[in-house]
Amino acid sequence: MSDYHDEELEELKRRQMEELLxxxxxxxxxxxxxxxxxxxxxxxxxxxxxxxxxxxxxxxKLVRPELATAVEDYIINLALSGQLKxxxxxxxxxxxxxxxxSRTRREFRINIREKR
Numbered sequence: 062m063s064d065y066h067d068e069e070l071e072e073l074k075r076r077q078m079e080e081l082l083x084x085x086x087x088x089x090x091x092x093x094x095x096x097x098x099x100x101x102x103x104x105x106x107x108x109x110x111x112x113x114x115x116x117x118x119x120x121x122k123l124v125r126p127e128l129a130t131a132v133e134d135y136i137i138n139l140a141l142s143g144q145l146k147x148x149x150x151x152x153x154x155x156x157x158x159x160x161x162x163s164r165t166r167r168e169f170r171i172n173i174r175e176k177r
Contacts, residue, residue: 102137109140114154121158131161 106115122129135157139145149157 102133105137105140106133109136109145110149110154111151113151114149117151117154117158125162128158128162132157135161 106118110118118129118132121132132154136145136149
């Protein structure tokens with residue numbers, strides 16, 4: 062009887078190890094795909110933005126990553142659809158940031174009431 066339980070235990074361990082290895086390889090594949098997509102995005106941005114504009118976008122990414130991602134996606138969509146007629150310079154990027162920021166920014170109100 063002990064041999065049967067040992068075999069069962071070994072089979073269970075083997076299945077768990079296979080599942081763990083499968084998950085790990087799937088995760089590595091996903092990471093590689095994500096890195097490839099990010100490299101592709103950066104290459105497109107390098108081709109359509111001036112160095113000053115890219116530097117500003119990098120600074121924005123440090124402070125407001127969600128806004129920077131929205132701007133990157135917007136610029137990439139413009140580039141891929143052929144709507145960009147010239148390179149995006151710093152002034153143009155500022156305009157894009159202003160428009161997209163005003164769309165995504167929420168307005169907060171703070172009401173202070175005194176206790177009586």
